[in-house]
Amino acid sequence: xxxxxxxxxxxxxxxxxxxxxxxxxxxxxxxxxxxxxxxxxxxxxxxxxxxxxxxxxxxxxxxxxxxxxxxxxxxxxxxxxxxxxxxxxxxxxxxxxxxxxxxxxxxxxxxxxxxxxxxxxx
Amino acid sequence: xxxxxxxxxxxxxxxxxxxxxxxxxxxxxxxxxxxxxxxxxxxxxxxxxxxxxxxxxxxxxxxxxxxxxxxxxxxxxxxxxxxxxxxxxxxxxxxxxxxxxxxxxxxxxxxxxxxxxxxxxxxxxxxxxxxxxxxxxx
Numbered sequence: 001x002x003x004x005x006x007x008x009x010x011x012x013x014x015x016x017x018x019x020x021x022x023x024x025x026x027x028x029x030x031x032x033x034x035x036x037x038x039x040x041x042x043x044x045x046x047x048x049x050x051x052x053x054x055x056x057x058x059x060x061x062x063x064x065x066x067x068x069x070x071x072x073x074x075x076x077x078x079x080x081x082x083x084x085x086x087x088x089x090x091x092x093x094x095x096x097x098x099x100x101x102x103x104x105x106x107x108x109x110x111x112x113x114x115x116x117x118x119x120x121x122x
Numbered sequence: 123x124x125x126x127x128x129x130x131x132x133x134x135x136x137x138x139x140x141x142x143x144x145x146x147x148x149x150x151x152x153x154x155x156x157x158x159x160x161x162x163x164x165x166x167x168x169x170x171x172x173x174x175x176x177x178x179x180x181x182x183x184x185x186x187x188x189x190x191x192x193x194x195x196x197x198x199x200x201x202x203x204x205x206x207x208x209x210x211x212x213x214x215x216x217x218x219x220x221x222x223x224x225x226x227x228x229x230x231x232x233x234x235x236x237x238x239x240x241x242x243x244x245x246x247x248x249x250x251x252x253x254x255x256x257x258x259x260x
Binding site: 043044045046047048060061062064065066067068069072075076078079085088089091092 | 237238241242243246247250
């Protein structure tokens with residue numbers, strides 16, 4: 001896997017800030033950012049459920065079309081980063097995965113409120 | 123030269139020769155593992171290999187040196203051979219232990235590096251990808 005496409009929500013301040021942070025990190029796997037449900041995304045993945053991608057982060061492996069949704073997508077993004085690859089395995093262990101899912105879902109579902117509270121929404 | 127001195131000298135010669143032999147074996151055969159672990163980065167593999175061998179020498183020579191003292195007087199050839207067998211036997215066991223410890227480190231490093239190529243989670247689904255004109259150019 002040499003490239004992961006990240007379908008992110010361009011309307012959320014938190015996601016934009018995360019995007020900026022990710023752009024600065026050194027990566028083992030390159031990340032390609034595409035706004036979710038955009039024309040580009042629809043053109044590239046004609047059979048994907050694009051309404052679902054607006055609900056949570058979606059990552060797609062560009063060699064085989066593997067789709068990672070929600071918490072799995074977050075773990076894949078961590079896995080792509082040189083500094084955090086070890087953490088992606090740690091958070092994916094059976095002991096920690098339920099907690100990871102819960103925390104990630106909580107953040108995803110409240111991303112607009114968090115962004116507003118942190119003053120990230122423009 | 124008394125028989126006691128000869129015993130010590132033979133002990134030192136045998137122990138040092140054995141240590142050098144094991145260290146060289148490790149150095150020669152461990153390299154392949156390390157090159158694989160570091161994804162073909164030979165300079166890094168050689169460096170780590172060398173550092174490991176230095177540690178190996180230090181621990182073994184340290185043990186050989188500490189275990190030199192017999193604690194009793196050797197007067198006959200028989201006693202000398204018995205003393206040597208105990209001392210050299212212990213050195214061999216320490217060398218063997220260290221050797222397996224090194225192999226364990228090599229195999230663990232290798233396993234870790236192989237495992238790190240795999241994603242932490244399996245995909246939820248698969249979707250066909252439409253190559254866009256822009257990406258085909260790149």
